[in-house]
Amino acid sequence: MKRRTLLTFAASAVLLAACSQSNTPNQDAGADNSAVEGSSELLNRINNGEAIHVGTEGTYPPFTYHDVDGKLTGYDVEVTKAVADKLGVPVEFNETQWDAMLAGLDAQRFDMVANQVSLTTPERQAKYDKVTPYSWSGAVVLAPKEDSRFSAWDNLKGLRSAQSLSSNYGELAEQYEAEIVPVEGMAQAIELVKQGRADFTLNDRLAVLDYLKKHPESGLEIKLVAPASEQRGSGLILLKGNDEVVTKLNDAMQQLQEDGTLTRLSEQFFGQDISQQQ
Structure with a gap:
């Protein structure tokens, strides 16, 4: 209840103020209790060995997708399964579109999200918790193996970089004073580099590793990797208020790191360890 001041009725103002003060603690307590109850409910289910429900896209290879047999798999999916095994609980995946994923988490249609979420904005960081990252990525330079000009990031100056003009990687190439060769996307950029019409391309490390694994005869390799301070980590995402659950998930993730999973x-x-910063 908002406190209102009625200048012409002093007694009413006092009465309304008193009502406001008496109602506010009850409202706050109700909100706090709701958060605690949501946290306790998930924690109790995990402690009782009941299923956790995880939102994921299912159409984002190699992170979350369906294989030739129609089975849901991918890096994020298999990591989540391994975490559930450490917790001793089954996991049920709820597939949803990316745009609706965090809204589904907000509505508690599932307990957490596994879909390469980094929580890079202050708004998301204030609303969600992230478990210890299971993947790290950042910008990388992809160029022909035989090209020896890429010993440092400053060496990009004056070289031709195949980039989408609207991407942050295009902006990064411009920061290093590279000559931009406009393309529509990563696939076209790679072709121009292979054809010698561009010297290199900048893109996401995980996307590039995925390409190199699928095309081992491309003749290309990663020349430079963004420093650790510029890399971003992705992990399981939960609503705030699940501190004890986050602790359990962090412990499970640490075990998976230590046992090599x-x-x-x-x-x-x-084809490379992406679970740790380079």
């Missing part, structure tokens, strides 16, 4: 899954889907 994250490294094995990384190499399975990307």
Whole structure:
């Protein structure tokens, strides 16, 4: 209830103020209790060995997709399954479009999200918690293996970079004073580099690793990787208020790192360990 001041009725003002003060603690307590109850409900289910419900896209290879047999798989999916195994609970995936994923989490249609979410904005960081990242990515330089001009990022100056003009990687190439060769997307950029019509292209490390794994005879390789301070980590995402659950998930993720599971899954889907910062 908002406190209103009625200048012509002093007594009414006092009465309304009193009502406001008496109602506010009850409203706040109700909101806090709701958050605690939501957290306790998920924690109790995990402690009782009941299923956790995870939102994912199912159409975003190699992170979350359906294989030739129609089975849901992918790096994020298999990591989530491994986490559930450590917790001793089954996992049920709820496939949804990317645009509706966080809204589904808000509505508690599932308990968490596994879909390469980084929480890069202050708004999302204030609303959601992220478990210890299971993948790290950032900008990389992709160029022909025989090209030896890429010993440092400053060496990009004056070289031809195949980039989409609207992408942040195009902006990064411009920052390094590269000559931009406009393209419509990553596939076209790679072709121009292979044809010698561009010297290199900048793109996301995980996307490039996925390409190199699928095209081992491309003649291209990663020359430069963004420093650790510029890399972003992706992990399981939960609504705020699940601190004890986040602790359990972090413990499980640490076990997966220590027993080599994250490294094995990384190499399975990307040919390289993406679970740690470079």
